[in-house]
Amino acid sequence: MTSINVNGKVHDLGDVPDDTPLLWVLRDQLGLTGTKYGCGIAECGICTVHLDGVAVQSCITQLSEVGDSKVTTIEGLSEDGSHPVQKAWKEHGVPQCGYCQVGQMMMAAAMLESNHDPSDDDIDSEMWNICRCGTYPRIRAAIKTAAKEMQTR
């Protein structure tokens, strides 16, 4: 029987085939629908979660690759929406439809853990997520706001 650790909780997955992408395990087996589907081929970044703190695309991460790693999803990024990126996203009014924003925030949060002062070029290269509503200028601004808060932590 396969089990995974998501947001600090271990879940037994019964006989879910271990080549199932983590995305669909999260959404359909565990009911964690905060992580979204956009392309299934690691092109849009919308399904981004953290695996031991590193941003990965859950649509191409098979269950077998997760092993004992700790998975963090948006539901576990903070308890109450108080992660600096979440606060900055609100301050800058980033979301339009909001659908891509979970992936955007998970990507940004992972980047900011390792890079507390991302330059515009860093943001350009690290934040390759698609936002069909076109919120990029606000995401850029929000990342800079969140970075400031993370620097003082």
Added chain:
Amino acid sequence: MNAPSKTRNGISRRGFLAAASAGSLVLMAKVTDGQDVVVVGATKANLESFDPDLFVSIAPDGVVSILAHRSEMGTGIRTSLPRIVADELEADWARVEIVQAIGDKRLGDQNTDGSNSIRFFFDRMRIAGATARTMLERAAAQQWDVAADQCHGDNHRVVHSGSDRAIGYGELVSIAKTLDVPAADELKLKPASKFRYIGKDAPITDMDAILTGKAIYGIDARMENQLYAVIARPPVVGAAVKSYDAADAMEIPGVVDVVEIPKFDGAPLFQPLGGIAVCAQSTWAAWQGRDAIDIEWEEGPNANYDTDQFAKTLAESANRPGKAVRNHGDVGKVIAESDNVHRADYTVPHLSHAPMETPCAVADVKTEGDKVVSCVVTAATQNPQAVQQAVGPAMGMKPEDVIVNVTLLGSGFGRKSKPDYCVEAAMLSRKLGRPVHVTWTREDDIHNDYFHTMSHLHLEAAVDEKGKPTAWLARAAYPTIGSTFNPSAKEPAGFEVEMGLTDCPYQIPNLRVEVGQAVAHTRIGWLRSVAHIQQNFAVGSFADELAHRADRDPYEYLLELLGEDRHLDLEAAGLSNRGASATDYPYDIGRLKAVTRRVAERADWQRGKDLPKGRGLGIACCRAFLGYTAHVIEVDISKDGKLRIPKVWVSLDAGLIVSPDRVRAQVEGAAVMATTQARYGKITFKNGRAQQSNYDDYPMVTMSDAPREIIVDLVDSQAAPAGVGETTVPSFAPALCNAIFAATGKRIRDLPLRDHDLSWS
């Protein structure tokens, strides 16, 4: 009909009314002839007999519930319309709850499309709020035994101007609900100077849910005991299943059933394309099952569709005389006699909506024998009434008996006003006898879209010695959206050519617009800003070409082309003006020139002349969806042809604006979406099959290739509210291509840009 079930993200018709009626004040206003609001009744015994339109209820604890009847796909409408109600109601926004409406024609138009929501409902929402406030004021007057005109709603209370008495809204409910509902002419609406929410920003109501992953979209909608379906649709529109083998699919763990969906008959409409559905315990199992099915297709007549060939057909059609759809003066004669004629052809390929969330819906259909007795659909839809109208007949039900819950939409752009995916879910649920959730994969979405049309525009102008056009001919050939509803429709429709061609703002003595024939070989749909996409690209580029040909500054030339400040004679030009009156929504060239001047000033247009080669500014303007807008775009192109867009300036006059920050967001987003379309947008067909399938071969701009800075200038106006969401798409592409010309001398007439070498030396 069985009692509708309450779903996780929606509320049933009976459920909301029943909850609202328990001791609450409920206001309902009725729309007569789709226009005036007539309030017909307060809470009485039989709520079902009323026609609720704009719906406010106030509970004894003071919580105000406001029905949001338009769909939220990123514009902020689920917040903006209720804020209009709350403003007139003098409600405390913190104590307002927003309830998403189900599909119900008694609510008026719910088709969240065409940039219409504020325009259609601004007045009605104000009346709904003012009605409720007036009743509360009268209730307080009765309680205190004072004149009603001494009682005023103020921040969720009624206060008495003759004393310091005040009483909360909740406490007034028991009296208010016994009062007659005031007639519309008894209401006093606020002066604009007293607006407290209209024109002021607030976070969208779904902000916290979105940021914590709790927001529910169509893909997240769940019903108890549901199965997940993924469908193998025909590779060619109109193809039918000849035979299939589902043995391998059934072997996949979790697969429960394989079901054939019949191909549509006649026009595509909003019917399913047909195909083979795999229903399973999870999306992934269904998806794998779908991929394991072996299907043989009867491909039908569209199997020959080849866009390389079709481009030639369109070019021929646009280059021979067509049917005149607007004509004044004698264009033919002037052009024939001129020795100075400029000609150019512009093309835009098919585009796909590719909304961030693919089409998704869940349905629960209950049957007794062969008869459907209830049907509940929960979907990411722009138009729940269209869902009712499409699902009803497919289930043998009256449309109004179909319960449609609306989730948030992971963007829509027009795709989700076409509910074929909802019908699929209902058909599958009926067959399986349990709820079925249909998810379109991205490949399904891009292969099977209601595509933006593929177009060829031919423009000609005779110019005088000063370089100004004396005659202007525009000829358009593209498959019409009408073909999706009527296969015999073979030329652009009036509403389509009115998006940039027949509504041409330029002051030219001889003007003619013609349409050529073009047969559709795939489903054609409307995509954000619709025919403006190709038509304003052509018209906005052509104006720039004429300016350069005359060796004039494109901005000054554009202002001259726009001519005198005046109102276009809509009737003489045969323009529908989107059904809006010429009094409230004149076609005001003065406003169009004003935004053009504003944007040029803000961008410091004149410095464009001094930019080094490789950098340049481009300008274009338009009136679209009754709003006025202009863009200046700065490009920076490296010698080897790499394009950057460091800055975009946009001015927008959309009349009165309810939520300025959301309007800015729409304008920013429109610039990004238009960048995607201009740089990369291209769907091609071979053998009837769309050749692109996902974001790898149908790319989107991301952070690094989107405009770096988008500077939005909103005109402060009290004019009637116009459209916003689509208004600022059309002038983007021509401004961008005009900038590319300024930077490199390369004139782009065929989109997308990635087909062109922009290098220079």
